[in-house]
Amino acid sequence: MSKRLRIGTRDSELALWQARRVQSLLQAGGQDAELMPVKSTGDLILDKPLYELGITGIFTKTLDVALLRKDIDLAVHSMKDVPTALPKGIVQAAVLKRANPLDILVHKGLDFLNAEGVVATGSLRRKAQWLHRYPLHEIVDLRGNVNTRMQKLADHGWDAAIFAAAGLERIGLLPDQFSTLQWMLPAPAQGAMMVVVREGDTHALEALSGLNDPETERCTAVEREFLRELEGGCTAPIGALAVEEQGRIRFRGGLFSLDGADKVLVEKDAKADAIAGFGRQCAREILDSGGGAILAAVKKSLSR
Incomplete structure (x- = not known):
């Protein structure tokens, strides 16, 4: 029998649903797995808006620590909550097929x-x-x-x-x-689930490889690269959605002022097999079209 994998998850109903989904897929492939729920800082502090807490990856940090301490073997996250730069020693193992992103x-x-x-x-x-x-x-x-x-x-x-x-x-x-809200740009990677593991854990990586959806992985990679280039983290008003159709990635992205008065949008497409740097290119277009001033104002306001 293969080694049992310990799945770390937040203990909200939605997070548990996501973790159980991964557990059931692993078990269907013959891999034994158990759930280990924990509370994150984001779940415990409810009297302040997220942007005031000033913590990157507020919903993922607790699980990252548990993973690096080897208390768990993998963590399941709503991908929109995951910082664009994963902590050292943690790698993306799978991105599941995306649900409704809107x-x-x-x-x-x-x-x-x-x-x-x-x-x-x-x-x-x-x-x-x-x-x-x-x-x-x-x-x-x-x-x-x-x-x-x-x-x-x-x-x-x-x-x-x-x-x-x-x-x-x-x-x-x-x-x-x-x-x-068809008109509202969702958060980058909204509707997608990411599973992360410790770097070098070949058993967990192999067990999770079959859960990865390549199309979702490509689309969310573009969205997260767009977010990373804008340096927005999870606080600035940034929306993005990439959709793959007939071998091409169609992308829409936007940056907004805090009061909603100003916005800069971009809409572009690229071949699905040539997306390296595509999200970055879309972000640079935003910044060069007035987005730089909006982002500077947002950062100044949030730092007060």
Whole structure:
């Protein structure tokens, strides 16, 4: 019997769903695996917006430490939460087939769209894009796991809240009243799951190789390269989505001011087998088209 692999995961319902998905795929391939849930800093500190915490990889850091200490053998992450530069000694082992990458608006009716309204989100990216489209609306901070955020929406007098579609779909929490935000650029790698292992762990790497989806891996690589070149981390209002169609990668990306007043967009495509540097090229186009000034203003504001 092969060595049992210990799967590290956050202990929220969504994170556990993702970890169990990896566990079931491994077991289907004959690999024994067990779950080891832990709490991350991002789950424990709920009274501050994420950008105020100033920690890179706030949802992944605890698992990174456990992995390097050999307390676990692999970690399962929502890929959008993973810093573009992995810690030394940790490598990407697999990117699973992507789910719905878009954002959705969970609402109590849509009459507020053409009037004053209150929308909840803890994401600067979502806030900036929403205010660009609806500048008269108020944005309130919303933190916590998916279940907590859904309950907060129900308990407060807010008109709506913005969620990642994939999260609600995965754990069966998609409500009756929602709208898909086709116009909103998602977070880079939103809807994708990444599995990481210790560098040099050949057993874990081999066991996970069959779980990797090459198309998702290519598209998310472009999005994350775009994010890395803009040096946005997980705080600046940056959106990106790459889609592979008929052998080509079609990419849309954007950088927004914090108040949503200004934005710079890029839309380009490249051959799917020639994407090295493509995300970087798209980012440079953003920076050269006024994005540099927007990014500088964002960084100055967040550093106060």
